[in-house]
Amino acid sequence: MRRLLPTLVLAVAASSATAQFRLPTIIPLSRAPQQPVLQGIDALREDFAAQSGGTTVYFGIGSVILGAPARAVLAAQAAWLRRHPEVVVRIEGYGDSGDTRDHALAVGASRAEEARSFLVLMGVPSPQVSITTLGKERPGLGRAVTILVR
Amino acid sequence: MKRFSLTLISIGIAGAAHAQQPGTPSATVIAVPPLTSPDSGNRGNEMLAVGWDATQLIVADLQQTAELMPLKPNRDDYYSYPEVTAPTFSKWRAAGAKALVTGFVQSRPDGRLTFGCYVYDLDKGRNLARKGFVIAPSDWRRAAHKCSGLAYTAITGAPGIFDTRIAYVAETGIGEARIKRIALMDSDGSNHRYVTPGDTMVLTPRLAPKATELAYVSYAGGEPNVRIVTLSSGQERPLILADAISFAPRYAPDGSRIVFSMMQGSNCDIYVVGASGGLPQRLTTSPGVDTDPSFSPDGSKIVFESDRSGSQQLYVMNADGSGQRRISFGGGWYAAPEWSPDGQWIVFTQRYAGGRRIGIIKPDGTGEKQLTTGPWDESPSWAASSREILFQRTDASGRSGLYRIALDGSEPRRVNIPQDGSDPDWSGVMD
Numbered sequence: 001m002r003r004l005l006p007t008l009v010l011a012v013a014a015s016s017a018t019a020q021f022r023l024p025t026i027i028p029l030s031r032a033p034q035q036p037v038l039q040g041i042d043a044l045r046e047d048f049a050a051q052s053g054g055t056t057v058y059f060g061i062g063s064v065i066l067g068a069p070a071r072a073v074l075a076a077q078a079a080w081l082r083r084h085p086e087v088v089v090r091i092e093g094y095g096d097s098g099d100t101r102d103h104a105l106a107v108g109a110s111r112a113e114e115a116r117s118f119l120v121l122m123g124v125p126s127p128q129v130s131i132t133t134l135g136k137e138r139p140g141l142g143r144a145v146t147i148l149v150r
Numbered sequence: 151m152k153r154f155s156l157t158l159i160s161i162g163i164a165g166a167a168h169a170q171q172p173g174t175p176s177a178t179v180i181a182v183p184p185l186t187s188p189d190s191g192n193r194g195n196e197m198l199a200v201g202w203d204a205t206q207l208i209v210a211d212l213q214q215t216a217e218l219m220p221l222k223p224n225r226d227d228y229y230s231y232p233e234v235t236a237p238t239f240s241k242w243r244a245a246g247a248k249a250l251v252t253g254f255v256q257s258r259p260d261g262r263l264t265f266g267c268y269v270y271d272l273d274k275g276r277n278l279a280r281k282g283f284v285i286a287p288s289d290w291r292r293a294a295h296k297c298s299g300l301a302y303t304a305i306t307g308a309p310g311i312f313d314t315r316i317a318y319v320a321e322t323g324i325g326e327a328r329i330k331r332i333a334l335m336d337s338d339g340s341n342h343r344y345v346t347p348g349d350t351m352v353l354t355p356r357l358a359p360k361a362t363e364l365a366y367v368s369y370a371g372g373e374p375n376v377r378i379v380t381l382s383s384g385q386e387r388p389l390i391l392a393d394a395i396s397f398a399p400r401y402a403p404d405g406s407r408i409v410f411s412m413m414q415g416s417n418c419d420i421y422v423v424g425a426s427g428g429l430p431q432r433l434t435t436s437p438g439v440d441t442d443p444s445f446s447p448d449g450s451k452i453v454f455e456s457d458r459s460g461s462q463q464l465y466v467m468n469a470d471g472s473g474q475r476r477i478s479f480g481g482g483w484y485a486a487p488e489w490s491p492d493g494q495w496i497v498f499t500q501r502y503a504g505g506r507r508i509g510i511i512k513p514d515g516t517g518e519k520q521l522t523t524g525p526w527d528e529s530p531s532w533a534a535s536s537r538e539i540l541f542q543r544t545d546a547s548g549r550s551g552l553y554r555i556a557l558d559g560s561e562p563r564r565v566n567i568p569q570d571g572s573d574p575d576w577s578g579v580m581d
Binding site for chain 1: 326351367372439457485486499506528529
């Protein structure tokens, strides 16, 4: 792994995180009330992004190291997640555009895992956080995004 | 998908047949007289029509090669059945040909066809190779491809690429809305079809050596996982049962094993597992990214990429993971290697300051050559002949297509596909 000094940019991509995620359709039933978490997930996402200073952390090209700004965002995310143990998140990691396909998948997975490990280190129970990698398959290279799943 | 059955039969003609190298640097001119038929009447005319279609397909196949130059066939040049096994060598020599391929199509009482194929060396006046098949009438294309392959192999000594398949990722839409499907076609572009429906993102199809099944990466479970699909039945299964991110699958040359990458924490290593399942065995342990493994043709070694030295480079190891050593030391980063079917070369993607391009290097690290100029080339895959490479090229607008390039350094040729394409993979010769 390249141990470059990462160039870090503070994340502000709160609205785009909700835009790229499709909610499951909620079919109202007359008898059983819906899960409040599901119904309020948009509000939760907004609150999560606002309280954490962003859903996204950025990495330098080729790097999987979390810099200080990334750790600050993740620490705030961790604090929020500890207050909301009912919420489950998934971290999506992305590679870099110059990468070959499989290396981008590996780098994306490593970035997501670094972010996940940091959340766990900050006291978030590990079942609350899963990861995936999008390699270079979707717009949003060079970052890891924490997405509220439910 | 329909299962193809070619029943090999022995067809009678005396004399030993074996391959020989013509030893000439230029293309060998080959005559392709129309395939004939021993049948008579209406049935005979039907068989001659099939034979003519097959003749044209054989010519088209051979025209695509750098080594053979077919003479334009003439339908009126009626070729009698006895001539198939006893050609008038002097006539075809006078036409400028060094070799000849022809054959016959015969109807059988069970509705199938007997397809005979013969290759001759005109200078020596002898048979180089012959093969007979019993086929369903609808399989005449594959029989013709087999005939092209017989001629190509008899004259060049290398496996033909005519009866092979290409798998790739068909791409439509852009950005978040991009749809990716696994597509499969014959190497001449016919029989194009989609293997996955497009409801889930998919990557990197890799065909089993004889194109009977296909390994690919699917996002059906939310994270990338290797899945296997049997092409005759469409039946699918995960490669491994572990709940882990897995990708970069590739079959061993005998189809018995699959090498792939799996994440454990933030570490990406190479594993091998039986093609029909079992417990994966870990082959690399270095921190960082070890991925894109590819077997040597004898199955004893594996080439892969690793960034353990600080940047992506090529390494070769024994198939049990021992004896890992770096083979690439040029400028830039080296990725996505694939070992050639003849064992002589390893093709790779080179990342350099301006983009990505395709190159080849010998397994001992010598003889490195740049094949393409980029700037956004990747995913190279060998032809069964080891003389050509299929790869992905992305243009300035971000659209990707498939290209073929010969090792002789000629210009890449675009492969016709119905939409954008990426991650091409070229199979070995089918049974």
